[in-house]
Amino acid sequence: MATVYIETTIPSYYAARPSDSITELNRQQKTREWWDHGHSGLDPVSSLETVLEASDGDPVAAAKRLEFMASIPLLTIADPVIALASSLVSSGIVPQKAASDAIHIAVCAFHGVDYLVTWNFKHIANPFLSDRIRRRITEAGFKMPIMTNPEELLQNDEDR
Numbered sequence: 610m611a612t613v614y615i616e617t618t619i620p621s622y623y624a625a626r627p628s629d630s631i632t633e634l635n636r637q638q639k640t641r642e643w644w645d646h647g648h649s650g651l652d653p654v655s656s657l658e659t660v661l662e663a664s665d666g667d668p669v670a671a672a673k674r675l676e677f678m679a680s681i682p683l684l685t686i687a688d689p690v691i692a693l694a695s696s697l698v699s700s701g702i703v704p705q706k707a708a709s710d711a712i713h714i715a716v717c718a719f720h721g722v723d724y725l726v727t728w729n730f731k732h733i734a735n736p737f738l739s740d741r742i743r744r745r746i747t748e749a750g751f752k753m754p755i756m757t758n759p760e761e762l763l764q765n766d767e768d769r
Contacts (some may be wrong), residue, residue: 610650610651610652611650611651611652611723611724612651612652612653612654612720612721612722612724612755612764613648613649613651613652613653613657613722613723613724613725613726614653614654614655614656614677614684614713614716614717614724614725614726615653615654615659615664615721615726616655616659616725616726616727617658617659617663617675617680617709617713617729618727618729618731618735619640619644619677619726619727619728620659620663620673620674620675620677620678621663621674622636622637622640622641622713622728623637623644623674623677624670624673624674624676624677625643625763626672627743628633633654636715636728636758636760637761638746638757639760639763640728640759642685642761642763643726643759643762643763646653647750648751649762649763649765651724651762653680653681653682653686654681654682654683654684654720654722655682655683655684656684656685656686656712656713657679657683657686658686658711658713658716659665659678660675660678660683663675663677663678663698663711668740669694672758673682673702682721683718683732684688684716684756685720686712687719689715689719690712690715690716690719691712691715691717692749693697693713693714693715693719693745693746693749693751694708694714694715695709695711696745696749697711697714697715697742697745698711698754701747702738702741702742702745703732703738704732707731707732710729710732710733710757711732711762713725713727713733714733714753714754716748717753717754718746718749718752718754719751720755721752722754723755724754724755724756724757724758725754725755725756725761726758726759726762727757727758728758728759734756734757734758738745738748739753739756
């Protein structure tokens with residue numbers, strides 16, 4: 610079965626109080642719908658990086674995010690992951706302040722994850738960066754995951 614990497618925005622949107630912003634509320638609803646209806650038949654995986662990010666902030670909200678993450682298998686952050694993430698940052702593709710985003714991408718590439726699901730369009734699912742990210746990953750000998758969001762993955766569910 611295909612795998613899907615759960616990046617930090619997914620438990621964040623899933624566990625958040627309903628937002629006043631229509632965009633944020635839509636993302637929360639699409640995240641819950643995608644997750645609660647079987648996450649498009651994909652096997653979820655994540656990493657310690659997601660767990661660490663999910664544990665930050667308000668303790669009550671963090672507890673909800675960590676509860677969401679509790680049953681998701683965690684992939685290792687091996688030395689090649691760190692090297693690839695560092696390469697994404699040192700090349701300027703991902704800024705230093707978003708180094709954790711480079712780790713998410715590198716974990717997926719190293720472990721051969723099929724999809725990386727996120728609402729982060731700035732440094733991860735950014736169509737203006739995808740070719741540069743893909744080149745860097747390919748040069749390192751890995752395959753880039755499909756970087757998408759829950760709403761796009763729900764489209765597959767509607768076709769069934």
